[in-house]
Amino acid sequence: MSAREANFDGLVGLTHNYAGLSFGNVASQNNAASVANPRAAAKQGLRKMKALADMGFLQGVLAPQERPSMRFLRSQGFHGSDHEMILRAAKEAPAILAAASSASSMWVANAATVSPSADTPDGRVHFTPASLSSKLHRAIEAPTTTRVLQAVFRSDQHFAFHPPLLGTPALGDEGAANHTRFCADYGQRGVEFFVYGRSEYAGGPAPVKYPARQTLEASAAIARVHGLAADTVVLAQQHPDVIDAGVFHNDVIAVGNRDILFCHEHAFLDQPGVLAEIRRKLSPLGAELKVIEVPASAVSVRDAVTSYLFNSQLLTRPDGKTVLVVPQECRDNPHVSAYLDQLMASRGPIDDVLVFELRESMRNGGGPACLRLRVVLNEAEQAAVNPQVWINDQSFTLLDDWIGRHYRDRLVDSDLADPKLLDECRTALDELTRILNLGSVYDFQQAGA
Numbered sequence: 375m376s377a378r379e380a381n382f383d384g385l386v387g388l389t390h391n392y393a394g395l396s397f398g399n400v401a402s403q404n405n406a407a408s409v410a411n412p413r414a415a416a417k418q419g420l421r422k423m424k425a426l427a428d429m430g431f432l433q434g435v436l437a438p439q440e441r442p443s444m445r446f447l448r449s450q451g452f453h454g455s456d457h458e459m460i461l462r463a464a465k466e467a468p469a470i471l472a473a474a475s476s477a478s479s480m481w482v483a484n485a486a487t488v489s490p491s492a493d494t495p496d497g498r499v500h501f502t503p504a505s506l507s508s509k510l511h512r513a514i515e516a517p518t519t520t521r522v523l524q525a526v527f528r529s530d531q532h533f534a535f536h537p538p539l540l541g542t543p544a545l546g547d548e549g550a551a552n553h554t555r556f557c558a559d560y561g562q563r564g565v566e567f568f569v570y571g572r573s574e575y576a577g578g579p580a581p582v583k584y585p586a587r588q589t590l591e592a593s594a595a596i597a598r599v600h601g602l603a604a605d606t607v608v609l610a611q612q613h614p615d616v617i618d619a620g621v622f623h624n625d626v627i628a629v630g631n632r633d634i635l636f637c638h639e640h641a642f643l644d645q646p647g648v649l650a651e652i653r654r655k656l657s658p659l660g661a662e663l664k665v666i667e668v669p670a671s672a673v674s675v676r677d678a679v680t681s682y683l684f685n686s687q688l689l690t691r692p693d694g695k696t697v698l699v700v701p702q703e704c705r706d707n708p709h710v711s712a713y714l715d716q717l718m719a720s721r722g723p724i725d726d727v728l729v730f731e732l733r734e735s736m737r738n739g740g741g742p743a744c745l746r747l748r749v750v751l752n753e754a755e756q757a758a759v760n761p762q763v764w765i766n767d768q769s770f771t772l773l774d775d776w777i778g779r780h781y782r783d784r785l786v787d788s789d790l791a792d793p794k795l796l797d798e799c800r801t802a803l804d805e806l807t808r809i810l811n812l813g814s815v816y817d818f819q820q821a822g823a
């Protein structure tokens with residue numbers, strides 16, 4: 375059946391700030407305590423969504439989470455009214471309040487792993503929300519992520535949801551940021567490519583400086599849970615040295631789409647073996663893998679990490695051409711910019727480069743690919759998606775106006791102690807659930823909360 379890839383972008387939440395919460399994510403650490411502009415952040419993301427929708431891509435939006443999370447603060451022993459809890463947390467445990475307040479759910483590449491119906495035995499699209507257990511501020515996302523995704527992908531006939539893996543180090547799972555699918559055509563069976571940073575039980579090399587956030591055991595479990603056939607699954611280890619250089623997810627060093635893999639030459643531990651296995655498994659499905667391997671002599675791993683060249687979206691336009699969606703930082707870096715010019719001049723499988731200003735998200739380590747969750751959908755599945763979440767002229771105008779009315783244009787860490795921020799967040803999100811017709815997905819909207 376004919377199918378298309380839809381991209382669902384996370385809307386930046388009202389508490390977007392720089393709290394330095396992600397050890398191993400160089401941008402998050404370097405920009406800790408900078409001044410954030412949540413309104414600009416949300417508008418930058420929304421403009422990307424609108425521009426891609428205008429070009430004919432299937433583009434949806436996913437709602438942000440309620441922050442600060444009162445459920446989480448309560449679990450940490452704070453009690454009293456919501457305002458009292460925030461004030462006490464600010465005084466006694468500011469790091470816990472920062473974790474409770476992070477807008478990190480915007481990076482929906484980490485929301486879940488998604489297997490299209492063409493790959494699964496029951497012919498449904500399978501979702502496993504990520505446990506994100508390696509970072510406290512992200513480990514609290516999964517319950518609301520599940521509700522938000524289920525409010526978008528509503529049909530049991532077409533969509534299957536699995537619970538997140540257990541939140542324990544052996545099963546570290548970061549979702550689609552470490553998952554790529556290769557295929558001849560979206561509607562045909564594909565090869566699902568899972569990249570992990572270390573193994574809990576198999577031994578082998580592991581990074582020494584920064585954490586490996588995804589394990590082999592987690593990737594293998596998701597492939598089993600989704601019922602994927604072994605001859606269409608490739609499990610590959612990320613190079614531990616690049617994790618230590620700040621590549622905390624595979625989507626910071628590689629991106630794939632259909633039969634194309636665009637990656638750095640040092641992305642994987644056994645790169646020739648990994649590429650050979652993808653080729654071998656993809657070939658019987660009717661596609662020959664095209665690899666664009668960027669040498670360190672053209673773009674160093676350091677330049678890749680600061681520019682986010684590989685955190686790009688590789689998209690197939692309705693006319694069949696392939697475009698690479700990169701952040702402005704790629705044009706600001708002379709080596710990367712020169713590489714992109716050379717890539718265009720080479721007339722290879724990538725036909726065009728689109729540049730977007732996403733500076734607010736980038737400063738927390740989130741580029742174009744972090745902000746989107748890819749979901750391949752056939753026509754019946756597209757029709758089963760909650761229609762309000764598609765980006766078009768009307769939804770763009772509503773969301774742009776909603777951001778303008780509710781978001782602050784400046785946020786620093788001391789603002790997290792302001793209980794009014796919670797009220798602003800709730801008022802805005804309550805309205806958003808009506809705009810997107812999500813129902814009561816937030817704790818504060820549930821009876822008895």
Ligand SMILES: N=C(N)NCCC[C@H](NC(=O)CCC(=O)O)C(=O)O
Nearest residue numbers: 393394395396402481483551623744
């Ligand atoms: N590569 C992908 N797919 N996602 C990027 C996620 C960035 C996110 N940053 C943060 O969570 C920073 C929050 C702070 O420091 O305030 C993270 O490290 O999990």
